[in-house]
Amino acid sequence: MVFNESKRYYVERRIMDRMAATSNATFAHYFMFLRGETGNEVEHFINAFTVNETYFYREDHQLECLVRDLLPQRVRGRRRGEPIRIWSAPCSTGEEPYSIAIWLLENWPQVDAYDIEIVGSDIDTEVLDAAAIGIYGKRALMRLAPDIVAKYFRRLDDQHWQILEDLRDSVQFSRVNIMQSRETRPQGRFDIIFCRNVLIYFDDESRRLAAENLFENLHPGGYICLGHTESMSRISPLFEVCRFSDAIVYRRPVEDRT
Incomplete structure (x- = not known):
């Protein structure tokens, strides 16, 4: 940073x-x-x-792209029950990976057809502890409709809500520094990676190194979503640009150029 x-x-x-x-x-x-x-x-x-600015359904146009375009591309030709892996890195206090889980439950009809694994990773151990507990205030929930809050959260008091245990159990959390390949590689490969609004804090060399690490964590044909102010085209030539109706994302080529 x-x-x-x-x-x-x-x-x-x-x-x-x-x-x-x-x-x-x-x-x-x-x-x-x-x-x-x-x-x-x-x-x-x-x-x-570390910077931990986040809330539920942030940049939700990418979540729409996830169910409209990215997941249909990734499951094409796969059998029911096969794994689909999604990585939120960094995940901060958990709003992003939990948003992905809720969005899939609400908007992807095939959510029960596959073994969906959502992993949230961050370098900050304190936010990971908070994410595992899953207690949030009004600001974090400001973009969620009241019926979504009532459906997926337990109200603790006038200011705090806790995400339901089943949802907490559906997301795995791990400490990872995306600058260190020895920490990213053990996470395995993913179909889709959300790495939003963190590379803006790095210098050019660090961005390139982080992008190379994330590239190795994608299956061929897998996608990475960056923040709306970030462009992988200015960071690394490894990825293909994919323009969908809801978002611009980046893909590891199906056949690696190397």
Whole structure:
């Protein structure tokens, strides 16, 4: 992740929070502590800098594209009961993978015909813990119709709702740094990857490396969805551009160019 001079206060504030939490009076002491630390401080440090802006049904035109175009393409020629794998990376506090699950249940008539596996991954362990619990406030649910909330969530109080246990159990969560192939490869290959609004925080070289890692996690013919301000064409030549009525997405060629 790249932070320019305008983010200096953002960076300093978070470092000072970690210095206080670890009882280090100076940055030099904290830096030495961080370099020699064998416990969880590196993890806490990373968590302090991740960006977790998300809500349910964000950029839902891509979800429409998922059921109208991407999934019909991926299941063509497959037998009933075969697996379909979808990866949300990064998944933050779970709104995206749970949105995918709800959207499929509501809008894809073939949802019960295949073994659908949804995986949510993030580098931030705190948001992964929150995603597994699945408790959300009004802002996270603002784009969901009341009947959808009533159908898939349990109301805890006037401000919080918890996604139903069956849905929580339908999504697997894992810690993954998409910059590290040793962490992405074990996730296996997917039919569709949602990697939205994270590459904008990387420099050009990091974007290219992340794209190459994600490419390896796609089945030939599999699709990747980026955020609406992102373009894979400016990042990596490995992918084909696919223009559908609802969204522009990118595909690993059915026959690899290599």
